[in-house]
Amino acid sequence: MSFLITSIEIDGAGGHPAAWRGSEVDPSAILTGELALRAVQRAEAAGVDLATFADALEAPADVPERVSARLDALGLAARIAPATERIGLVPTITVTHTEPFHVQASVATLDWVSAGRAGWLVDVSSSAEAAAVIGRRSPAVDAETWREARYVVDVSRRLWDSWEDDAIIRDAPSGRFVDRERIHYVDFESPSFAVKGPSIVPRPPQGHPVTALRVSSEDALQAAGDVDLVLLPGASDVEARVAAVRAAGGGRVLLSVSVLLEEDGASGVRRAEGMDHVGGVARLAELIEEWAALGIDGVHLRPASLELDVPVIADALLPLLRERKLVGAARPGSLRSRLGLSRPANRYEGSRR
């Protein structure tokens, strides 16, 4: 069996609604990005392969006792990129209302600023709230937004290929900075949008940054075959759901579970309700081993509290998983190579006019 992929989710002060109230948390550090930075650096030092960043087009719900503010995930990931060296950075990006051309350019740029560690967690916006903040289109049903998301993924990959890797030639004798025969119009058309291309950003270091999505509905499952990485939320019914993703042709499959790694939290504000795993790391390591036997490629841990749980993941869980030979030594290189994915060939290579 190959080693498991490990990842964590960055979301406010953590996945638990009361995480921001702990005495160990400086809640203002949520908005400066410091809390996220510290968590990602801790995870990186422990050898965690990647971090995802939660986001949505609409703001978090306005409930006084909850974190009702959120930084743009892509901006936050970019802020963290130069302050880290090895860990993959995968912001959530919603694609229903945002221009596909901007989306692909931003993700390609994250790959450039992180030297090949970028991915994106594709999500859709089917809520009326999301439609209303943009005000351009009516809300669409889930199935339609996922169908369109697949077109966005497709055009993004085409735009990433629109520059061949060696398009920049800097040929002083002929005065040409690029060989324009190696830069391509994508001329993409879908039922709801068209993009001419080429991208404004040269092909990113990984060729294609890692494309991920969360399978939380039948419609999302339909899109799983288009992506490199699938997150499967929840600890139940693992075998059947992994099989369904495999049948859909999905890439790496990570089980995405919320974890609270000690029962009586120091802060006293933490409650177990709604968590997939509550308890110590020994039990979690056992569970991970069981899930591994059911066919997952790795785990996506959603810590209840970044300040409390990430250090436990880093200092206790990862060493334990390594001891059990579930996780190998920290791997260098691009995010794709950490995930065991090859660098995609460029579809336009050799198609020179």
Place this chain on the structure above:
Amino acid sequence: MSKQIHLAAHFPGVNNTTVWSDPESRSQIDFASFRNLAETAERGTFDFFFLAEGLRLREVKGRIHDLDVVGRPESLTVLSALAAVTTHLGLAATVNSTFNEPYELAKRLATLDHVSGGRAAWNVVTSWDAFTGENFRRGGYLDKADRYVRAEESLRIVRSLWDAWRDDDLVLDQAAGVFAREGAGAFADDGDHFTIRGRFGLPRSPQGHPVVIQAGDSDQGRDFAAAGADVIFSRHGAFEAGQTFYKDVKSRLPRHGRAEDSLKIMPAVTVVVADTDAEALDKAHHIREQQVSGPTAIVLAELLWGRDLSSYDPDGPLPADDPVVGSSVTQGRVGYNDPAPIVAEWRAQAAANGWSLRQTVINQQNRQTFVGSPTTVAEAMNHHVQENAADGFVLVPHLTPGGLDDFVDRVVPLLRERGVFRTEYESTTLRDHLGLRR
């Protein structure tokens, strides 16, 4: 006290200013290049670091223009990353108002302001054309006349979103369990271009509003700037043109109830420094020759003449044809509204000096603003500012990323000695560097 000079660093890019063939020229994309130039600017206590934007690769006669730098990373993402490796430098992103939605702009810019501790700026540009539009959902998009209507509405809404939280809406009372005051962030707007409502998810940012920069040159563009911008990035770097522009724009401010110093005028300028004035002139001439190769001279002439001139010899005489107005021979760059008088001037100068086409372009399009010894440059810059040809400058180096080293090492100390430029940062926000109110 003398007027204080404001300085910004432009990361050089897709214009022929950039001499990519120079052995000192490094990558235009690698983060190391951005970081290096930003660190130089911060060492020089500059106000901000500036990134331009282009949403479609330029074309000449239907083919991608290949003689200048092509391609660049997306501004806001690069600047968010630079926030990690700088501490005081302002971070200015050029982002188009036609091909973006106000809610997304507000969110991304406010994020940059939060993660940088109050150093974000937005240069609002207004390309509206169908050529660029082909990369976007609506294609085509706007009539030229609508570009500032949408820009004004976008800016108004973006600012209202930045204000959607009051300063004290973020409560952060851990014991009581109150993160924010209920109702914080609610917004609704019905305009000609947008009908939007909802809740904005970011509290007021460290600067209140990120700094707003404007770069259009038309009458409408100047009014837009006078009504709502904090900084104008202009193309009028020459002394007299600068004074004329300065007077024109500042005279528009009272109509909008604004004080003279609430809008800073910062033209794009280039600087060539050497030990002596004579050496600097030589160096400047050498740079000009590298910037305008034969093929580049033809392309720049095509932009002016609005027609295919590929059969002309750059080392021969100027084209005899009349210019075409409003042609699309070159796409994705600002053309000439009225080329005829410029062509006439070029012809007169070429005849008087015996210049070839290439020599004419080299001399007539020379935008080298400050050339000389460090003392000459420092004094000329200070003169421009004290005499109201500018409030400061956006420096456009011809090399990436080392193009500002000479300026920062040799000219900045002289400006400091003269008491017209800061010796250290006095604050951490861009608004404070620029002397603007929160």
